[in-house]
Amino acid sequence: MAGTALPGRLTWQLAELVEVVVETPRVKTIVFDVPGWPGHRAGQHVDIRLTAEDGYQAERSFSIASARDGSRVALTVQRLEDGEVSPYLTDELQPGDKIELRGPIGGYFVWEPSDGGPLMLVAGGSGIVPLAAMIRTRAAAADDTETRLLYSSRSQDDVIYRDELERLSGNGLTVVHALTDSQPPGWTGYARRVDAEMLAEVAPSPAEEPRFYACGPTPFVEAVAEALVRLGHDPLAIKTERFGPTGR
């Protein structure tokens, strides 16, 4: 990257893995040190490129999970059984190993404290990752923008960043979980998929002009976006990031 790179021009560079955090049985956070990293905005992503010995290359995009923090960039990766890239990142890569990465990328699905709110974040599974970057950025800036997170997971064990989200709650942040497949004993929260009724209960009203960021599998995001429009929210205030049928 360095000072020689043209503004806007993306270049591949080597990033060193410095830390691995196990989030759930299928999800890990991998933290890289990226020399010369220019900083990023919450919601941006990086591309990762793996090259096999025979020259075959596989490229994938991963949302940045962390708030801006010098040359450190954290990605949270869900292991996909038939994935070309994610099993390598979650199972093979060891601290000290280097991979090719480029970024930060994207400017549309991005939020900064100066954008204001109220902010309504809707996550399905690992769709929480770019939204967590927004929540972390908000916390790091001691920003008190009214923020609500509606986060759908299969079970409590599948909730990524569970403790941290609880810790960051308050100061204008409300976290609401929906557990679709199984619920722990005594669960009083939502026990179904996100639907229009749930969004009407959790989201600010259309009159409050909330900014929406919805991220998750394509069918999840489609359902959320359609329900929000039906509830009377401005389609232009609904930003979406779909990551396909299974995640990425």
Added chain:
Amino acid sequence: MDELMLDGNAIAGLLQEVFAVEMTTAVGTCGGCGAPGPVGAVHVYRGAGSVLRCPHCGNALAKIVKRDSQVWIDLTGIRTLELTV
């Protein structure tokens, strides 16, 4: 609804590689229905290449195929593209 559909965000890296500026905040106007909107919000279908479709009318805005260091781009479905340079 197609489960394989993605957003313009998903090819932000490829677009930035081609245009050398951040493209998801650029506003494209559909050559089919005339609706303007940010590139990050278009629908993207990936196969041998990427097809960008208008989220309002489904018109194919652009097709991009990359092979090694060559990129082929068909922009016939986009009327205008407005971006910050």
